[in-house]
Amino acid sequence: MSERPALQLRDRAVKALKDDQMRQAVRNAVDRLSGNKEKAARELPHWEQWREQTRLIRQHTIDNLDYYLKMLTDNVRKAGGQVHFALTAEAARGIITGLCQQYEAKLVVKSKSMVTEEIHLNPALEKAGMEVVESDLAEYILQLAGETPSHIIVPAIHKNRYQIADLFSQVAGEKVESDTPALTRFARQTLREKFMEADIGITGCNFAVAETGSVTLVTNEGNARLSTALPRVVISVMGMERLVPAFEDLETVLSMLPRSATGQKLTSYISVINGPRQAADIDGCEKFHLVIVDNGRSRILADEEYRQSLNCIRCGACFNVCPVYRQIGGHAYGSVYGGPIGSVITPLLENDFAFWGELPYASTLCAACTSTCPAKIPLQELLLKLRAHRVSAGYTNTFEKIAFGLWKRFFKLPGTYKFAMKAASLGQKPLVKNGYITARIPLLANWTNSRYLPAAADETFRDRWKKRKKQVSP
Amino acid sequence: MKASIFITCICDSMYPQVGDSMVRVLEKLGVTLDFPPEQTCCGQPALSSGYWEDAKPVAETMLTAFKNSEYVVAPAGSCITAIKEYYPALFEQNPDQYRQAKELIGKIYEFSEFVVKILKKEDVGASFPHRVTYHSSCHARRFLNTDEYILALLKNVREIDYVPLPHEEACCGFGGTFAVKLPEISEAMVDEKVRNIFETKADVLIGTDLSCLMNITGRLRKQKSNIRVMHMAELLDEGMRT
Ligand code: SF4
Numbered sequence: 001m002s003e004r005p006a007l008q009l010r011d012r013a014v015k016a017l018k019d020d021q022m023r024q025a026v027r028n029a030v031d032r033l034s035g036n037k038e039k040a041a042r043e044l045p046h047w048e049q050w051r052e053q054t055r056l057i058r059q060h061t062i063d064n065l066d067y068y069l070k071m072l073t074d075n076v077r078k079a080g081g082q083v084h085f086a087l088t089a090e091a092a093r094g095i096i097t098g099l100c101q102q103y104e105a106k107l108v109v110k111s112k113s114m115v116t117e118e119i120h121l122n123p124a125l126e127k128a129g130m131e132v133v134e135s136d137l138a139e140y141i142l143q144l145a146g147e148t149p150s151h152i153i154v155p156a157i158h159k160n161r162y163q164i165a166d167l168f169s170q171v172a173g174e175k176v177e178s179d180t181p182a183l184t185r186f187a188r189q190t191l192r193e194k195f196m197e198a199d200i201g202i203t204g205c206n207f208a209v210a211e212t213g214s215v216t217l218v219t220n221e222g223n224a225r226l227s228t229a230l231p232r233v234v235i236s237v238m239g240m241e242r243l244v245p246a247f248e249d250l251e252t253v254l255s256m257l258p259r260s261a262t263g264q265k266l267t268s269y270i271s272v273i274n275g276p277r278q279a280a281d282i283d284g285c286e287k288f289h290l291v292i293v294d295n296g297r298s299r300i301l302a303d304e305e306y307r308q309s310l311n312c313i314r315c316g317a318c319f320n321v322c323p324v325y326r327q328i329g330g331h332a333y334g335s336v337y338g339g340p341i342g343s344v345i346t347p348l349l350e351n352d353f354a355f356w357g358e359l360p361y362a363s364t365l366c367a368a369c370t371s372t373c374p375a376k377i378p379l380q381e382l383l384l385k386l387r388a389h390r391v392s393a394g395y396t397n398t399f400e401k402i403a404f405g406l407w408k409r410f411f412k413l414p415g416t417y418k419f420a421m422k423a424a425s426l427g428q429k430p431l432v433k434n435g436y437i438t439a440r441i442p443l444l445a446n447w448t449n450s451r452y453l454p455a456a457a458d459e460t461f462r463d464r465w466k467k468r469k470k471q472v473s474p
Numbered sequence: 475m476k477a478s479i480f481i482t483c484i485c486d487s488m489y490p491q492v493g494d495s496m497v498r499v500l501e502k503l504g505v506t507l508d509f510p511p512e513q514t515c516c517g518q519p520a521l522s523s524g525y526w527e528d529a530k531p532v533a534e535t536m537l538t539a540f541k542n543s544e545y546v547v548a549p550a551g552s553c554i555t556a557i558k559e560y561y562p563a564l565f566e567q568n569p570d571q572y573r574q575a576k577e578l579i580g581k582i583y584e585f586s587e588f589v590v591k592i593l594k595k596e597d598v599g600a601s602f603p604h605r606v607t608y609h610s611s612c613h614a615r616r617f618l619n620t621d622e623y624i625l626a627l628l629k630n631v632r633e634i635d636y637v638p639l640p641h642e643e644a645c646c647g648f649g650g651t652f653a654v655k656l657p658e659i660s661e662a663m664v665d666e667k668v669r670n671i672f673e674t675k676a677d678v679l680i681g682t683d684l685s686c687l688m689n690i691t692g693r694l695r696k697q698k699s700n701i702r703v704m705h706m707a708e709l710l711d712e713g714m715r716t
Contacts (some may be wrong), residue, residue, distance in 0.1 A: 456488055
């Protein structure tokens with residue numbers, strides 16, 4: 001289980017809303033990304049059919065996960081790799097740290113992995129005395145800044161390039177210009193040396209292929225390739241659900257992933273690791289390990305409806321269209337996974353509805369996420385189900401419970417409903433000015449801080465209707 | 475043609491004039507209306523907040539009220555969405571209620587949808603010489619697909635100067651209890667919506683969902699803007715009188 005943030009969701013959000021620089025950076029980026037995605041979707045004929053195909057592949061895999069995991073394991077082993085299962089984050093950290101120690105690693109390079117964030121791997125390796133270097137530009141930036149990703153595809157989305165140039169300048173001991181080529185050049189030079197020296201490369205896994213026992217990684221910088229080709233030992237870490245049955249399924253998912261994520265037709269690099277190097281190979285690692293992480297996923301798998309959340313291909317498109325993410329950025333979610341999908345899977349992965357059960361309320365249920373998701377995950381339905389789950393588990397506040405209890409009593413019968421409407425219309429009288437309630441009223445104070453609430457009319461529609469009927473038919 | 479009106483609790487208590495407009499327009503178009511008095515609220519606030527047990531008895535008022543109706547028309551897309559999205563699951567344990575819920579879903583229409591789809595009227599003979607922009611609610615856009623009906627109706631209003639709203643797809647930030655639970659995020663969202671509305675330089679904002687309109691008007695007024703905010707039914711009602 002990961003640590004809970006000190007603040008509640010609302011306080012985290014308030015803090016984020018005060019960070020104008022972050023909000024501007026996020027707004028600019030999501031507008032660009034979702035615009036590109038829209039364009040990419042229009043350019044690919046039959047987008048809806050591709051989505052359906054993606055959903056089918058994912059659903060089939062998840063419904064038969066045990067079967068395909070076994071197939072994957074057998075085939076990785078056949079290719080000379082070793083496979084490890086980790087039931088918890090702690091177990092995963094233990095396995096990976098143990099492997100690194102076994103190979104006497106001093107320097108570890110890492111590339112592209114949300115799941116290692118999920119299991120908080122870096123601090124564990126550092127505690128065991130190793131130097132860990134993030135090799136992707138964005139992750140490297142965050143490592144220097146001592147921060148965590150705030151988006152699953154664009155981890156440093158919350159930073160602008162001036163902030164990045166400042167960070168790099170500190171490392172370089174001289175001024176690094178803030179244009180993209182200069183930043184990339186600096187990172188590349190610094191990181192290339194690390195690749196040459198590294199003993200172990202740790203990567204994530206976009207999709208493993210059960211049928212061939214391969215691990216595929218898609219990147220734009222190509223660092224995954226260096227992380228896997230140069231060091232002697234490669235450890236790939238994957239969430240238990242991150243696989244497809246066959247190589248041909250990659251055509252679909254690797255078409256949809258970059259298009260949904262950034263609007264690219266393909267990413268610049270697709271690396272496929274098929275076990276350690278064989279006699280005839282000219283490069284590749286000597287040892288290959290695949291660590292498959294459960295960490296709550298079997299629990300999600302056990303629920304027929306929540307199971308769909310495992311269909312996620314981690315494209316981040318739902319973040320980019322979410323009006324809530326747009327305003328508060330990723331860190332305010334407080335969890336490794338933010339955005340709509342993060343709000344769904346965090347309470348489930350953490351198995352914690354008391355604290356993390358707040359996250360499903362970080363949505364207006366506008367369904368922008370559902371309509372964009374390439375795997376057609378009904379995100380807003382799952383958010384709703386999680387809310388109901390939290391209420392029935394008894395974790396909501398007493399005040400709200402009482403309010404809905406009262407609401408039910410008054411609204412379930414036309415007579416009491418009419419009475420409540422009348423009472424509201426009379427009771428509000430002292431608070432009304434020019435047709436609006438501008439004073440603070442306890443229940444709605446939060447809302448009325450920034451908006452005027454219209455006053456209830458003197459006469460409800462139903463009363464007017466009654467009168468009207470009397471006039472028409474005396 | 476006969477239809478029953480579902481007035482929704484927000485319309486009933488805060489915007490009865492919208493109900494009046496809807497009645498006038500529909501009657502002019504030859505519909506005979508009735509108002510089943512058993513109706514109260516669709517239950518959406520409780521449903522979307524996770525209080526399904528509390529929502530059930532309230533939602534039952536809907537089933538009873540419209541049992542014998544041929545068509546049901548409402549001035550609020552989000553309430554219709556709630557019925558369509560939640561009722562089947564809410565009533566799944568009781569076959570009788572489940573059937574009634576399905577029946578209701580099959581005959582309930584958002585106002586503009588009813589006019590265009592059922593009455594087959596795109597031109598109601600209205601004229602409205604103002605600069606108008608349209609906030610497409612999430613329900614209209616992503617659940618009910620009723621934007622096309624609104625746009626068809628607007629296209630035929632004489633003298634109207636219609637300007638599309640930038641970021642039309644963006645939620646206004648209301649989301650029922652969302653606006654109360656996370657008011658600061660909600661404010662940031664409605665603020666962006668209002669900025670976009672200002673950009674259009676429109677004099678009138680229209681919509682088909684009273685909760686979104688209430689949220690947006692609240693923000694506009696707080697900012698001392700007096701842009702008129704109207705329900706589509708009010709626009710047509712006014713336009714048909716001139
Ligand atoms: S939930 Fe859907 S849209 Fe969001 S990251 Fe996963 S696949 Fe992409």
